[in-house]
Amino acid sequence: MSDARFIEALDIARYFDVSRPLVQRLIAREGRRTLKAVDGVSFTIPKGTTLSLVGESGCGKSTIARMMVGLYRPTRGEVVFDGRDLAEARGQAAQRRRMQMIFQDPYASLNPRWRVRDIVAEPIRAFHIARGDEVMERVGEALTQVGLSPLDGQKFPHEFSGGQRQRISIARALSSSPEFLVCDEPTSALDVSVQAQILNLMKELQQRLGLTYLFISHNLAVVRQVSDRIGVMYLGRIVENAPSEVLFGAPRHPYTRALMEAIPDLEMTGRIRVPVGGEVPSPIDPPSGCPFHPRCPLANDRCRAVRPEMLAAGATLVACHAVEEGREAQR
Amino acid sequence: MRRFFDSDLWYSFSRNPVTIVSAIVAILLVAGAVLAPVVAPHNPFDLASLNLMDAFKPPAWTADGDREYPLGTDDQGRDLFSAILYGARISLLVGAAAVLFSTSLGVVVGLAAGYFGGFVDSALMRIADIQLTFPSILVALLVDGVVRAALPREVHDQIALYVVIFAIGISNWPQFARTVRGSTLVERNKEYVQAARVIGISSPRIIFSHVLPNVTGPVLVIATLNLGFAVLAEATLSFLGVGVPPTQPSLGTLIRIGNDFLFSGEWWITIFPGAALVLLVLSVNLLGDWLRDALNPRLR
Numbered sequence: 001m002s003d004a005r006f007i008e009a010l011d012i013a014r015y016f017d018v019s020r021p022l023v024q025r026l027i028a029r030e031g032r033r034t035l036k037a038v039d040g041v042s043f044t045i046p047k048g049t050t051l052s053l054v055g056e057s058g059c060g061k062s063t064i065a066r067m068m069v070g071l072y073r074p075t076r077g078e079v080v081f082d083g084r085d086l087a088e089a090r091g092q093a094a095q096r097r098r099m100q101m102i103f104q105d106p107y108a109s110l111n112p113r114w115r116v117r118d119i120v121a122e123p124i125r126a127f128h129i130a131r132g133d134e135v136m137e138r139v140g141e142a143l144t145q146v147g148l149s150p151l152d153g154q155k156f157p158h159e160f161s162g163g164q165r166q167r168i169s170i171a172r173a174l175s176s177s178p179e180f181l182v183c184d185e186p187t188s189a190l191d192v193s194v195q196a197q198i199l200n201l202m203k204e205l206q207q208r209l210g211l212t213y214l215f216i217s218h219n220l221a222v223v224r225q226v227s228d229r230i231g232v233m234y235l236g237r238i239v240e241n242a243p244s245e246v247l248f249g250a251p252r253h254p255y256t257r258a259l260m261e262a263i264p265d266l267e268m269t270g271r272i273r274v275p276v277g278g279e280v281p282s283p284i285d286p287p288s289g290c291p292f293h294p295r296c297p298l299a300n301d302r303c304r305a306v307r308p309e310m311l312a313a314g315a316t317l318v319a320c321h322a323v324e325e326g327r328e329a330q331r
Numbered sequence: 332m333r334r335f336f337d338s339d340l341w342y343s344f345s346r347n348p349v350t351i352v353s354a355i356v357a358i359l360l361v362a363g364a365v366l367a368p369v370v371a372p373h374n375p376f377d378l379a380s381l382n383l384m385d386a387f388k389p390p391a392w393t394a395d396g397d398r399e400y401p402l403g404t405d406d407q408g409r410d411l412f413s414a415i416l417y418g419a420r421i422s423l424l425v426g427a428a429a430v431l432f433s434t435s436l437g438v439v440v441g442l443a444a445g446y447f448g449g450f451v452d453s454a455l456m457r458i459a460d461i462q463l464t465f466p467s468i469l470v471a472l473l474v475d476g477v478v479r480a481a482l483p484r485e486v487h488d489q490i491a492l493y494v495v496i497f498a499i500g501i502s503n504w505p506q507f508a509r510t511v512r513g514s515t516l517v518e519r520n521k522e523y524v525q526a527a528r529v530i531g532i533s534s535p536r537i538i539f540s541h542v543l544p545n546v547t548g549p550v551l552v553i554a555t556l557n558l559g560f561a562v563l564a565e566a567t568l569s570f571l572g573v574g575v576p577p578t579q580p581s582l583g584t585l586i587r588i589g590n591d592f593l594f595s596g597e598w599w600i601t602i603f604p605g606a607a608l609v610l611l612v613l614s615v616n617l618l619g620d621w622l623r624d625a626l627n628p629r630l631r
Binding site: 093101108113127 | 522525528532544
């Protein structure tokens with residue numbers, strides 16, 4: 001299939017049933033309750049590029065990450081992996097080995113009872129990529145690739161620091177030679193100095209191996225460093241999707257602007273910041289119309305009633321009535 | 332070996348006098364039981380060597396004692412010391428086998444319930460709940476009674492040992508299942524399990540190669556504590572006369588035999604097997620308690 005549409009999410013949604021047990025529901029006379037973690041999200045990732053999803057905790061970023069590798073099935077919509085439906089692709093080992101995931105917590109993502117060489121060898125063995133001594137050769141290569149020594153293979157995960165563990169995680173993900181990597185906040189559990197090392201490693205690997213990344217983060221500075229395109233999420237939806245430099249240069253959606261306002265920087269200290277009032281609404285009971293309207297300075301009656309669609313504005317896709325109507329400039 | 336002596340476990344062991352004493356007692360009793368044919372002065376099962384003239388001899392240090400029989404003899408003239416060693420052998424065999432049985436069953440059920448969740452979890456745990464509402468001795472008696480009624484006597488005597496093992500084992504698996512389920516619920520949501528799922532490893536393989544090695548700690552502790560319970564349960568069943576056949580007396584059988592003569596003055600027939608049972612169960616339980624504390628990171 002065409003490389004421009006290597007990974008596609010078509011209006012995917014994922015609902016979770018958070019109802020109380022049947023008896024309690026009957027006593028309290030309430031219905032079922034669903035949590036709309038992700039509610040209608042579409043994007044495409046061209047081959048060899050990085051799409052980042054940013055947003056506050058609970059906005060559905062990690063749920064999307066899990067849907068993109070098949071850990072969750074979408075309640076609605078479809079994930080297309082290189083022209084095939086994801087669920088179908090995951091049924092075949094040959095397709096499954098082309099996608100891998102890197103996790104957030106390097107202390108939980110490696111089995112503490114396994115030696116590093118067995119952890120890294122797991123995909124190699126599962127996909128029968130090599131046999132016998134060749135397995136350990138490949139493990140050595142994978143460890144070298146991420147800046148560790150092949151001799152580290154005989155140690156246990158607890159003998160490594162957080163950054164080194166994340167390197168092991170990356171080595172495991174790379175050992176089956178995947179093309180698509182889903183990275184779920186791979187640096188948020190690391191020290192800032194180590195974050196940069198891991199990000200540089202990931203960028204270098206992307207250039208050398210032509211990897212495609214879906215990068216999940218809540219850290220705009222991290223995202224700026226790695227992304228080609230950025231999707232800003234709010235309450236289970238993407239509100240703005242733009243090329244990295246465009247998003248940072250000219251943010252359109254009021255929520256994106258609020259996020260940009262909140263980035264601490266050294267040059268403009270003492271600048272008056274406009275805080276965003278209110279709290280993130282509950283995804284169990286989301287607001288009508290635009291999910292951001294209770295906190296939005298530009299909200300009007302239309303925002304409260306009608307859910308905005310994603311519309312193109314230059315290279316940017318943005319879901320905002322104010323932008324569509326040209327009201328944003330007033331601010 | 333050096334790694335073992337460097338470990339936290341060994342450190343905690345070496346600083347705990349009660350634990351050291353109970354370990355020594357347990358090792359002596361277990362060694363005596365295992366090596367009974369070698370260390371016992373007599374073979375109490377060898378009918379040819381028994382002499383009814385030797386019956387009811389008191390312990391060696393009393394006035395009527397015979398140095399041949401250090402702890403005296405029972406009503407059949409069997410050397411009590413040898414009978415205790417052979418009896419402990421049966422008791423430990425039944426206890427260990429029962430624990431092994433309930434551990435295997437409980438661990439498999441717990442892993443399945445914790446990993447798959449939902450309906451499987453509810454169904455398996457309700458069965459465990461129902462099982463827990465019956466006292467375990469009652470369950471064991473029930474199993475024994477059913478087997479006794481269902482099978483002819485000769486067959487029953489042959490398989491009596493296995494029936495007791497099954498009866499004690501089946502009455503005790505829910506404890507293992509609950510513990511393992513709890514640990515499995517924690518482990519299954521860890522990212523290393525999800526990483527394996529992304530690769531496409533099958534559920535049984537994830538359960539046994541990823542989850543199982545991470546839930547064995549608490550299982551070891553419960554298994555040790557349960558060994559004491561199982562030995563006691565076997566003794567109880569044998570004391571009630573529904574345990575192992577009288578041809579292979581366990582500690583419980585010896586206590587029951589002695590019970591008949593307690594009031595006629597032959598106290599040693601029941602006191603010594605009883606003391607051996609107490610020592611065995613106490614030392615195993617103390618070891619289990621220590622293991623539980625030593626493996627609990629919050630108590631370190």
